[in-house]
Amino acid sequence: MSHANISIFIPHAGCPYDCIYCNQRIISGMVKTPTAEDVRAELAAAVTKLKSPANTEIAFFGGSFTCLPEEYMTGLLEVAADFVKRFGLKGIRLSTRPDAITPGILDTLSAYGVTAIELGAQSMNDSVLKANRRGHTAADVVTAVKLIRENFAGELGLQIMTGMYGSTFDKDMETARSVAALSPDTVRIYPTVVIKGTELEKVWADGAGFDGGWRGGVGLDEMVSEVADMISLFEDENIRIIRVGLHASETLEATMTGGYYHPSFGELAENELFYRAIKQKLDTPGDYTVYVHPKNLSKAIGQKRKNIVNFARLGYNITVRPDMTLLRRREIRAEQA
């Protein structure tokens, strides 16, 4: 049975930081900060629908959980810990900033049975972090990882933002290599999305964003290709990738004005990885039947048959067929007609 989360979003309207892409101030007043009792009610409704409680974590998302006022934070943890105990859930997952980790905080999280901490590293390049006013450095990420590994028994995740203001493909890939070197258990990769009303929207409008300007030809396809490179890098290091791209939502789609958003970004990156894997199996141009695990058929074909069309342009006429004996992890057999 696969892993599941009961996701509880904790907006942080009072966050003292000022990341240029963040919309927390804009949404304050529109989104209610839940009380511990609100969270209790949300969890009570969610647990009745669970298929596998033992594989389910209560996940506090919002980016800066351990920056919340202590009493509020422990109130939320207390409710979550109660549900974990009563319903046999796997544990509690939360995301926070790298500079909001101390031995004392880790003791608190451990005492409430937190099972996974995710750090929003975003970039490991100090100039990119500064340009985006993250308010922490790459060294803070390294220090937090060390503290977590020494003082916390649960899982460590790192989150990366690709295509940040002031970054480049090379800086993004350097970030991925630095993150891999820290050996997290999991990573999430979030391509930058521009939200209406943010500081980032202004620089986007000026055309001075990622790799010399978003409007300078660095489009979604290039970002998909970059993220595919990152996925390969993390897979080679046996680091589990638990999310690629922001979750699609109507609110996000209504408030985004640019950046690298696609409702199925992860799927696009998978399509690209299948394209690359198939290409390696092809010889001279001609007609080929390519076999993949049945669950991978649509990934191999690509959205809107993109892979088939791109191969046809190179002179390869590809038919994709299922083969149960192949591994789901992109194992491919190709036969030339």
Ligand code: SF4
């Ligand atoms: S740390 Fe940055 S991204 Fe997170 S809530 Fe604060 S301003 Fe927003």
